[in-house]
Amino acid sequence: MKGRVHVAGIGVISAIGTSIPETLASFESQSSGIRNITLLDSIHHDVLPVGEIAWSNEELADRLSIEPYVTRTALLGIYAAREAVNDAGIDLRKWRAGLISATTVGGMDKTEGFFIDFLKNSGSGRLRNVVNHECGRSTEIIADDLGLDRFISTVNTACSSSVNAIALGVRLIAHGMLDIVVAGGTDSLSKFTLNGFNSLMILDNKPCRPFDANRNGLNLGEGAGFVVLVSDRVKHTCGLRTESFVSGFANTNDAFHQTASSPEGRGSFGAMQQALAMSRIKPGDIDYINLHGTGTLNNDLSEGTAVKRLYGDHFPRLSSTKAFTGHTLGASGGIEAVFSILAIRNQCVLPNLRFENPIPELGIQPQVRYESGLEIVHVMSNSFGFGGNCSSIIFSKE
Amino acid sequence: MAVYVKGIGNISPQKTWGDTTLLSSPLAYVGDRLSCVEPDYSQFVDIRQLRRMSRILKMGVAAGSMALQESGIKVPDGIITGTGYGCLEDTGIFLSKMVENNENALNPTPFIQSTHNTIGSQIALLLQCQGYNQTYTQSAFSFENALLDATLELKDNPAKSFLVGGIDEITDLSHTIQHRFGIFRDRSVSSLDLFNTSTDGTLNGEGASYFVLSGEKGENDTVCLDSVATFYKPGMQYLMDGIENFLESASLKTVDIDLLLIGKSGDKRFDSEAEEVSSRLFKSCAIGLFKHLSGEYPTASAFAFWLGARIIQTQHIPQAVIHRKATRPQRNILVYNPYFGEYHSLILLRSC
Numbered sequence: 110m111k112g113r114v115h116v117a118g119i120g121v122i123s124a125i126g127t128s129i130p131e132t133l134a135s136f137e138s139q140s141s142g143i144r145n146i147t148l149l150d151s152i153h154h155d156v157l158p159v160g161e162i163a164w165s166n167e168e169l170a171d172r173l174s175i176e177p178y179v180t181r182t183a184l185l186g187i188y189a190a191r192e193a194v195n196d197a198g199i200d201l202r203k204w205r206a207g208l209i210s211a212t213t214v215g216g217m218d219k220t221e222g223f224f225i226d227f228l229k230n231s232g233s234g235r236l237r238n239v240v241n242h243e244c245g246r247s248t249e250i251i252a253d254d255l256g257l258d259r260f261i262s263t264v265n266t267a268c269s270s271s272v273n274a275i276a277l278g279v280r281l282i283a284h285g286m287l288d289i290v291v292a293g294g295t296d297s298l299s300k301f302t303l304n305g306f307n308s309l310m311i312l313d314n315k316p317c318r319p320f321d322a323n324r325n326g327l328n329l330g331e332g333a334g335f336v337v338l339v340s341d342r343v344k345h346t347c348g349l350r351t352e353s354f355v356s357g358f359a360n361t362n363d364a365f366h367q368t369a370s371s372p373e374g375r376g377s378f379g380a381m382q383q384a385l386a387m388s389r390i391k392p393g394d395i396d397y398i399n400l401h402g403t404g405t406l407n408n409d410l411s412e413g414t415a416v417k418r419l420y421g422d423h424f425p426r427l428s429s430t431k432a433f434t435g436h437t438l439g440a441s442g443g444i445e446a447v448f449s450i451l452a453i454r455n456q457c458v459l460p461n462l463r464f465e466n467p468i469p470e471l472g473i474q475p476q477v478r479y480e481s482g483l484e485i486v487h488v489m490s491n492s493f494g495f496g497g498n499c500s501s502i503i504f505s506k507e
Numbered sequence: 508m509a510v511y512v513k514g515i516g517n518i519s520p521q522k523t524w525g526d527t528t529l530l531s532s533p534l535a536y537v538g539d540r541l542s543c544v545e546p547d548y549s550q551f552v553d554i555r556q557l558r559r560m561s562r563i564l565k566m567g568v569a570a571g572s573m574a575l576q577e578s579g580i581k582v583p584d585g586i587i588t589g590t591g592y593g594c595l596e597d598t599g600i601f602l603s604k605m606v607e608n609n610e611n612a613l614n615p616t617p618f619i620q621s622t623h624n625t626i627g628s629q630i631a632l633l634l635q636c637q638g639y640n641q642t643y644t645q646s647a648f649s650f651e652n653a654l655l656d657a658t659l660e661l662k663d664n665p666a667k668s669f670l671v672g673g674i675d676e677i678t679d680l681s682h683t684i685q686h687r688f689g690i691f692r693d694r695s696v697s698s699l700d701l702f703n704t705s706t707d708g709t710l711n712g713e714g715a716s717y718f719v720l721s722g723e724k725g726e727n728d729t730v731c732l733d734s735v736a737t738f739y740k741p742g743m744q745y746l747m748d749g750i751e752n753f754l755e756s757a758s759l760k761t762v763d764i765d766l767l768l769i770g771k772s773g774d775k776r777f778d779s780e781a782e783e784v785s786s787r788l789f790k791s792c793a794i795g796l797f798k799h800l801s802g803e804y805p806t807a808s809a810f811a812f813w814l815g816a817r818i819i820q821t822q823h824i825p826q827a828v829i830h831r832k833a834t835r836p837q838r839n840i841l842v843y844n845p846y847f848g849e850y851h852s853l854i855l856l857r858s859c
Contacts, residue, residue: 152610213622224606231683239684243592244623245645249739258739262652263645265593265623273641280659304605305618362586362631362640368619379637495619496628498640 114279115351116504117289117339118197120189121447123332123434124160128192133451136459137479141433143316143328149298157312160330160435161298175254180216180241181331183250186295189333189443190251193291197337199347204288207260208252209278210335211270211294213439215244218299247295260287267494268401269360270294271334271442272502276358278338288343293335293443302438303329309368317404319429320413320475322466327403330435334443336450353453356487356505357388363497369407374415376499377401377491381419384501390487395425395503397458399445399490400475402429403436412491413471426483428461428476442492442500449488449504457481508662509731509859513580514719516573517813518543518566520698520712521800524573529817530825533800536698539691540682541712541802545569552633559616560629561596563676566715567626568633571670575634578719584667585639586627587656589649590674591805592681593623599680626674639669647846649673650716650806654735654854657720665722672717673809682711690774690803690847699827701773701799709772712802716809718816724859730816733757733855740849743783750788750843753853761788765837766818768795768811769830770844772803777848784843793833795824808844808852815840815856 119129124142126132135142146154148165162169162185169184170177173191190208194201219238227234241250248263260281264274271294278290296302306312306329313326344351361383363376370376385392401412409429416424430448437444452458461475486506493499517523520541521534534544548557548565551572557565567588575581597617604613619625624642631640639660643652650673657669685691692708695701701710720732736753738746754761767789771778785794795818801810818824819837842854 221602221606224602227684228603228606232687236684236687240688243644243646245591245649248645252739258741260737261645261739262643262648264642265644266627266640266642267622267624277656284659284662300605300610301602301618304610304613305601305615305621308613308615308618360639360641362628362637364628364631364635364637367625367628367632376637494624495622496624496640497631498624498628 112283112341113354114282115339115344115354116336116450117199117349117351118193118337119447119450120192120196121334121444122162122185122189123437123444124162124330125433135433139460139462141316141462143435151300151303153303153307156314157303158316158328159298160328162331178237179250180247181218181297182212182215182295183241183247185297185333186210186247186251187254190255190291190335193335193337194255201289202256204343205259206257206289207287208248208255208257209262209274209290209292210248210251211264211274211439211443212244212247212296213265213267213270214296214299214302215247216241217301218297221300255291265439266498267496268438268441269492269494269498269500270439272492272500273360275336275446275502279355282338282340288340290338291335292338294440295333296331296438296440298329298331311405313404316463317432318463319402319404319432319461320409320468320473321464322468324404324406324409327405328435330437332434332437332444333440334447336446351507353450353504353506356503357384358502359383359387360500363499365497368495370411372411374411376497377412377493378415378418380499380501381415381489384489384503388503392419395487395489396485397452397488398425398427399449399488400427400429401491401493402431404431410468413468413473417471424473426458426476428459430459432462445490446502449490452485452488453504453506455481456483456485458483509733510658510661510720510722511724511728512718512730512732512816513668513721513725513728514574514578515813515816516570517716518545518570519714519801519810520544523813529821529823530827533699533827537696539695539710540677541698541710543713561594561620563594563596563674564626564629567674568630570672570715571630571717574670574717574719580668580719582634582636583670583719585669586630586636587641587653587669587671588627588674589643589653589806590623590626591644591646591649592675593644594621594625595676595678595681597621599678647805647844647850648737648852650809651735651737651852654732661722668719668721670717671720673806674715675713675804675806677711677713685711699799702796705775707774707776709774709803712804712807714801714810716813729858730819731857731859733857736853738851741851746851747784747788750853757855759839764789764792764839764841765835766793766795766833766840768797768815768840768842770798770807770811771796772798777845780848781845794831795828796830797828800827808842808854811842811844812854815842819856819858
């Protein structure tokens with residue numbers, strides 16, 4: 110790999126905002142997006158709070174001026190990807206540009222509806238509700254919307270997916286195969302995932318408390334986050350003023366259990382350590398860690414243990430933003446990449462809501478207030494998933 | 508840069524594992540669904556663990572083991588999987604139960620095993636492989652994306668080895684739904700006659716193919732992956748230029764291709780495009796077909812990778828594959844795989 114890969118644009122939609130300014134305002138005012146379900150049709154709507162985006166599919170489609178029957182995952186993806194491309198202000202068609210997206214549910218929200226009729230009679234159910242089921246379909250729909258046909262790919266490594274999508278984008282640019290990559294991820298809420306996590310008994314029926322001693326599970330969320338990655342040549346030819354570049358990343362596997370993380374966090378430790386090595390910086394050079402921090406007993410203890418192994422007792426500023434957005438699964442790495450870049454852009458750190466007491470074994474005290482006016486040069490973001498998939502990525506100030 | 512093929516494991520609707528001569532007695536299927544010829548899984552996984560695994564997990568683990576065994580590598584540096592549909596069986600089970608039980612009393616196991624990365628992570632868990640672990644799911648680019656990923660990494664670190672695969676399963680539910688889209692043939696007496704009758708529709712297929720790839724040549728390596736390319740919704744001219752540029756990057760011309768393995772599906776609505784490519788660019792080239800043996804599925808190009816690699820290794824083209832006869836040694840094999848008109852991919856295999 111040679112040459113820097115720069116971040117030229119960012120776009121995000123989540124329960125705390127449908128634009129960068131709105132998202133930032135929610136962090137500053139500590140306004141969480143975790144509420145009771147209003148749109149998703151589930152028996153758990155009064156019981157399990159989620160990070161839901163207030164716009165219905167029809168409203169989203171209307172704002173995007175597209176047909177409303179595509180899946181919610183695709184709609185959210187188009188929304189954030191367009192925002193990122195606008196933020197970059199580059200004409201993608203002039204370059205070798207590709208799209209690498211990540212998703213875990215794909216078109217499941219529509220498939221669920223299809224299955225109600227289909228299970229009664231296998232000749233029933235509208236095919237248009239299942240035609241976009243595949244994860245890769247959401248990427249096709251976003252690529253077609255943006256006019257990107259040079260390269261498309263979709264990653265599904267569960268909740269670490271988006272970081273791996275961004276990493277592939279960086280590698281393709283660094284190897285001179287593409288000039289620009291729009292990379293990130295999108296996942297909508299679905300009954301499938303809500304019931305899946307509920308059956309695992311790891312959903313908190315109250316707003317989640319990542320890294321708190323009394324944390325009791327996660328809240329699901331939905332959204333999309335994309336970054337526009339560009340080569341040196343694009344940056345200089347277009348005269349772009351970029352604030353950050355991707356300096357390192359790593360992907361490991363915990364290889365411990367299908368859903369649980371190892372007690373010592375061997376996968377997450379390896380991911381952080383290898384990402385730091387690629388960035389050629391020391392742990393102490395990191396100014397802010399955006400933790401995976403789902404709020405489950407297992408994740409936070411395992412991730413915290415890995416962080417403690419890396420830092421001893423001298424932690425950098427760190428927080429989980431999932432108490433704001435909920436866990437957006439395959440989109441979380443993309444959304445939190447945008448948050449990490451925002452920390453560099455605004456020289457700020459983002460708060461960890463609802464934190465009261467540190468986990469006794471760790472003594473980690475996350476950042477509880479939005480704080481700006483800091484010097485933020487290197488930000489690390491963690492994303493871990495089922496199947497032991499662990500990924501870390503480091504964004505650095507230009 | 509060349510990437511060397513160190514080991515191969517392939518489970519498909521043909522007997523493609525164990526001691527058999529390459530496709531010497533091809534199996535014919537009646538109807539529109541080709542199912543894998545599966546091995547005895549207990550030779551690869553502990554029986555207690557097998558009970559919890561869906562069919563795609565078993566096929567993936569077994570194909571991965573076969574590839575590693577052939578390569579002599581115990582634990583690779585990473586595992587990269589491509590799957591168009593992912594774990595359909597577990598997805599279908601959880602979804603159906605959720606609807607039937609109205610979101611009550613659900614067993615989490617099928618949910619846990621429903622994500623696409625379950626296959627690659629299950630292999631990692633069994634091997635205790637803590638290295639790179641990646642899963643791509645982009646329809647008929649899934650396997651190609653996995654090959655590209657391995658190639659990029661091996662360019663930087665040739666000494667590493669990766670287990671790279673393409674895998675998809677058919678389930679009763681998926682087959683019923685896909686059939687309603689009118690993509691499969693209504694009447695098919697023998698799958699081996701796929702290309703002898705011209706009609707709409709193809710045959711549904713599945714398979715699990717894993718390959719051990721490394722950037723360093725070993726004594727016994729005879730096949731390498733030269734390059735891979737994908738074309739999403741290309742126009743005909745863009746595609747043809749793309750194929751020529753692709754070969755030019757490998758310092759080859761179309762006449763240098765010793766065998767073109769075309770992923771024609773038997774569906775006349777889409778095969779005309781592939782025929783145009785072969786008649787305009789590969790006029791005198793030997794041609795082989797394979798989807799009457801594998802069926803059509805997103806990662807069918809992994810079956811073609813297996814076939815091409817075995818042809819180079821054995822210098823024998825099975826009779827069932829030949830569409831236009833080869834008259835020269837097999838050094839350069841190009842897999843051209845079109846998929847429902849929208850996805851086109853190229854994989855160049857060479858002898859080394």
